[in-house]
């Protein structure tokens with residue numbers, strides 16, 4: 001499966017990387033968004049793989065990613 | 080009967096009719112998660128599931144719902160499959176008293192059979208990874224036993240922690256990792272990050288059934304999970320030395336992943352459908368670089384469906400959360416009879432207790448909130464009398480409906496600590512907490528009209544046993 005989708009279903013970022021491909025050739029790929037790290041298999045239902053079918057509640061904006069809280073917070077360096 | 084690895088336990092589940100082999104081809108998504116999700120909806124003695132025909136994979140072996148019923152939980156502890164829940168908790172508490180039981184080190188761990196190192200590490204080639212819930216950010220390792228050491232006291236066996244944490248696979252050799260601040264590994268990470276150092280870590284997958292129970296069990300910081308596993312098994316826990324970190328890991332694991340939590344780095348992780356029945360995340364979480372993977376030939380990938388309760392997670396951590404609270408409360412309040420902390424990992428706890436004097440039950444409730452586990456959970460406590468079974472919810476609801484005068488018996492304390500995952504917390508990590516005292520007031524608390532309770536007839540217990548015997552004989 002050589003055709004990567006145009007954008008991330010979750011955040012619409014346009015760079016997507018192939019993380020894995022099916023041991024049985026040509027069945028599926030595992031893809032990942034380079035920005036929000038969303039990971040999906042190409043054989044998953046449209047609600048998980050297509051931007052137009054992705055639930056609004058789970059969509060992320062660049063601001064959501066940048067402003068996400070740190071858990072746990074990075075502590076101050078001891079000097 | 081102590082199981083040294085997952086495979087021997089799966090054999091027992093199979094023989095006891097508690098393992099369902101699904102041999103028809105299934106899709107990795109949504110079938111694997113949906114089938115495991117369904118085990119929580121078909122009654123409380125659901126079987127474990129075993130898949131070995133998953134579309135696109137050539138040799139995937141996936142076990143789910145291994146602890147996902149009272150029957151399976153009983154078998155994991157070597158008890159008869161039909162042992163009632165209250166008895167499983169009491170037996171668990173009884174075995175606890177044997178703690179600590181020293182582990183047994185073995186050299187011939189089966190996970191030494193295969194190795195990937197450095198740039199050759201590819202988790203996707205070892206594990207048939209898949210997604211659980213629609214909104215999850217990706218594929219998770221959610222039933223691992225994660226081992227880390229205290230960077231300031233690395234030689235202390237008891238401070239070496241074994242815990243279960245959510246882990247998202249974000250690359251062939253990269254993981255995102257959630258250490259909740261209340262948990263031991265977060266203390267290890269803080270100490271390492273204060274010095275600007277990476278924290279070495281070992282993640283073991285597909286463990287023996289008692290290892291999975293102790294890894295999810297609230298234990299004291301310097302108590303060893305391996306020494307508790309020995310007590311619960313009734314035999315020393317078999318351990319082996321992980322080749323890269325030198326950490327002590329279960330001998331019987333299917334897969335041992337080693338690497339480091341990279342110091343002072345955070346990256347987007349989640350969301351993930353959690354034990355609260357709600358998604359949490361995305362948050363900026365620590366990340367792990369995997370440097371070595373060791374695995375049995377044809378490893379079994381064990382995973383756990385988690386989401387809207389009840390799921391396997393609730394059977395797995397329900398009893399092991401009841402017992403430490405029971406022990407810690409009884410240490411100072413021997414009047415405490417039983418503790419049911421099986422709802423959402425103890426966010427709600429039901430305690431049955433005798434009363435020393437008026438107001439005593441409320442004190443027991445406050446103590447539950449200040450136990451080590453209570454600090455991060457125990458947001459609601461219901462106190463019931465000593466003759467009410469806290470595992471019998473109709474009895475508990477009777478006590479609530481008949482004994483509670485809300486103005487006097489409901490206490491709300493603002494702004495206490497709770498896990499950030501608690502959906503009702505505001506802000507995350509802070510919540511009010513509530514005590515509902517559904518015990519009968521005793522002197523000098525002279526409220527209400529409780530002097531003439533109706534009790535079971537003296538002959539009732541005998542008749543109950545007789546009827547149960549007749550029903551069992553009919554089956």
Ligand SMILES: [Zn+2]
Pocket residue numbers: 008009010011012013033034035036037038
């Ligand atoms: Zn994205």
